[in-house]
Amino acid sequence: xxxQCICTxxxxxxxxxxxxxxxxxxxxxxxxALTNLHDSEDPxxxxxxxxxxxxxxxxxxxxxxxxxxxxxxxxxVVLLLAAVWVLVLGSAxxxxxxxxxxxxxxxxxxxxxxxxxALFGGLFLxxxxxxxxxxxxxxxxxxxIIECTYFMTQVIxxxxxxxxTPAMPRGQVFxxxxxxxxxxxxxxxxxxxxxxxMEKVNKYKEDLKQRHxxxxxxxxxxxxxxxxxxxxxxxxxxxxxxxxxxxxSVWVLFFHYYPGENKxxxxxxxxxxxxxxxxxxxxxxxxxxxGMLFSAFFMFIGTSALVNVVQNFSTYxxxxxxxxxxxxxxxxxxxxxxxxxxxxxxDSGISEESFLILTLLQRKLVTEDQIDQVRESYKAMLGTKGxxxxxxxxxxxxxxxxxxxxGDSATEPATSARCPLSAR
Numbered sequence: 001x002x003x004q005c006i007c008t009x010x011x012x013x014x015x016x017x018x019x020x021x022x023x024x025x026x027x028x029x030x031x032x033a034l035t036n037l038h039d040s041e042d043p044x045x046x047x048x049x050x051x052x053x054x055x056x057x058x059x060x061x062x063x064x065x066x067x068x069x070x071x072x073x074x075x076x077v078v079l080l081l082a083a084v085w086v087l088v089l090g091s092a093x094x095x096x097x098x099x100x101x102x103x104x105x106x107x108x109x110x111x112x113x114x115x116x117x118a119l120f121g122g123l124f125l126x127x128x129x130x131x132x133x134x135x136x137x138x139x140x141x142x143x144x145i146i147e148c149t150y151f152m153t154q155v156i157x158x159x160x161x162x163x164x165t166p167a168m169p170r171g172q173v174f175x176x177x178x179x180x181x182x183x184x185x186x187x188x189x190x191x192x193x194x195x196x197x198m199e200k201v202n203k204y205k206e207d208l209k210q211r212h213x214x215x216x217x218x219x220x221x222x223x224x225x226x227x228x229x230x231x232x233x234x235x236x237x238x239x240x241x242x243x244x245x246x247x248x249s250v251w252v253l254f255f256h257y258y259p260g261e262n263k264x265x266x267x268x269x270x271x272x273x274x275x276x277x278x279x280x281x282x283x284x285x286x287x288x289x290x291g292m293l294f295s296a297f298f299m300f301i302g303t304s305a306l307v308n309v310v311q312n313f314s315t316y317x318x319x320x321x322x323x324x325x326x327x328x329x330x331x332x333x334x335x336x337x338x339x340x341x342x343x344x345x346x347d348s349g350i351s352e353e354s355f356l357i358l359t360l361l362q363r364k365l366v367t368e369d370q371i372d373q374v375r376e377s378y379k380a381m382l383g384t385k386g387x388x389x390x391x392x393x394x395x396x397x398x399x400x401x402x403x404x405x406x407g408d409s410a411t412e413p414a415t416s417a418r419c420p421l422s423a424r
Contacts, residue, residue: 065136065260065287065288066136066137066138067134067136067137067144067147068138069137069141069142069144070144071144071145071146071289072289073146073289078144078145078146079145081146081149081293082123082145082146082148082149085119085149085153085296085297086116086119086120086123087116088297089115089119089156089300090112090115090116090119091112092112092115092189093108093109093111093112093115093189094108094109094112096108096189111185111188111189114185115185115189118178118181118182118185119152122148122152122178123145123148123149123152125174125178126142126143126148126151126152127142127143127144127145127148128142129142130142130166130171130174130175131166131167131168131171132147132151132164132165132166132167132171133164133165133166133167134163134164134165135163136163136287140167143164146289146292146293146296147164147292149292149293149296150164150286150292150293150295150296151164152296153295153296153297153299153300154280154299155178155179155182156182156186156300157278157299157300157303158183158278158280159275159278159279159280159299159303160280160282161280161281161282161285162280162282163282163285230323231323232316232319232320232323234316236312236315236316237309237312237313237315237316239312240305240308240309240311240312241309243305243308244276244302244305244306244308244309247276247298247301247302247305248272248273248276248302250298251268251271251272251275251276251294251298251302252265252268252269252272253268254291254294255267255268255271255272255286255291256268258288258290258291258294259288260287260288260290260291261286261287261288261290261291263284267284270284271284271285272302275295275299275302276299276302276303276305276306277303277306278303331362334361334362335358338357338358338361341368357371381393
């Protein structure tokens with residue numbers, strides 16, 4: 001499986017230069033760069049050619065969207081969309097618990113309240129107080145509600161196009177502080193998601209134990225001693241990939257066909273991938289209010305879908321690696337070696353102690369040297385009577401331990417006597 005993936009990636013990497021060479025590179029250059037290029041190629045350009053190039057530059061400037069600060073969308077509709085945006089993002093901790101089959105805790109409610117406070121506070125501050133600058137602005141000003149939701153979504157998803165930035169030094173410091181605090185809240189939210197995922201994994205292990213009579217270790221997805229691991233399925237990975245491709249397709253179709261955006265297919269695909277991977281170069285960004293509203297919702301949805309793909313892909317690769325690493329010949333050789341060294345009684349049966357040693361060695365939780373050291377320590381601690389108890393172990397380890405607490409009639413341990421530091 002790993003070899004096939006590597007070969008596929010090598011083939012794709014070989015096809016990329018060929019595909020790039022077949023494309024017209026000038027399609028990705030600015031109009032001004034194209035004009036300079038044509039002028040350098042033809043130094044004896046006529047006045048008509050220069051006039052045409054000037055008109056082309058004017059057309060490009062006219063196509064550039066200017067955000068006047070006055071929304072073309074009805075004010076009530078804008079407020080409704082902003083409220084939905086705040087409620088959806090702010091309710092994320094509660095929804096994660098609810099959809100994860102976990103009881104909503106006070107911590108989740110408090111986290112949602114903090115997110116609502118940060119979102120509503122950002123909407124007020126960025127639309128009323130803080131001044132911003134943008135290549136689309138005619139002047140330095142505060143943001144509209146649509147521009148604010150678009151800007152705050154870039155902050156939350158860490159996309160950061162850079163097309164809207166604070167203009168004044170004090171505003172820059174405040175926005176930087178706001179971004180840092182928002183990142184802390186998002187980090188808490190991510191940790192909650194990881195906790196729910198781990199709870200589902202543990203539940204899966206328990207179900208597996210009840211069905212097959214064994215449990216999975218925390219360090220690796222392996223079956224018990226002597227049983228080959230089951231081949232993992234890629235259904236979860238394919239499902240998450242299908243969801244991400246669907247979201248990405250909606251993104252590309254929107255920015256290609258939406259009036260005012262009208263980006264080419266290549267531009268829309270490039271913008272989609274750069275945005276949903278949170279790289280956010282900012283070379284191609286939304287230029288209409290509809291595009292900003294669409295991005296405000298789909299940035300969050302698309303980045304979450306991509307994270308789900310990465311998680312399922314990593315899990316599948318780890319499980320497949322564990323499945324392919326199991327070798328019957330190596331296992332049979334280990335059994336033969338272990339029988340000679342640790343198993344007594346031939347084929348009549350093995351003791352629980354021997355089975356425990358074999359399992360620990362097979363799962364590589366301990367080494368043979370460590371097992372030998374444990375046995376040597378046991379023999380060294382045996383008294384003249386050939387018997388070892390807890391008092392004997394305590395006397396060998398530390399003479400200051402209260403031996404009376406380790407006798408046959410053991411009482412409550414005197415913690416202050418055994419650990420003087422606890423009394424400090």
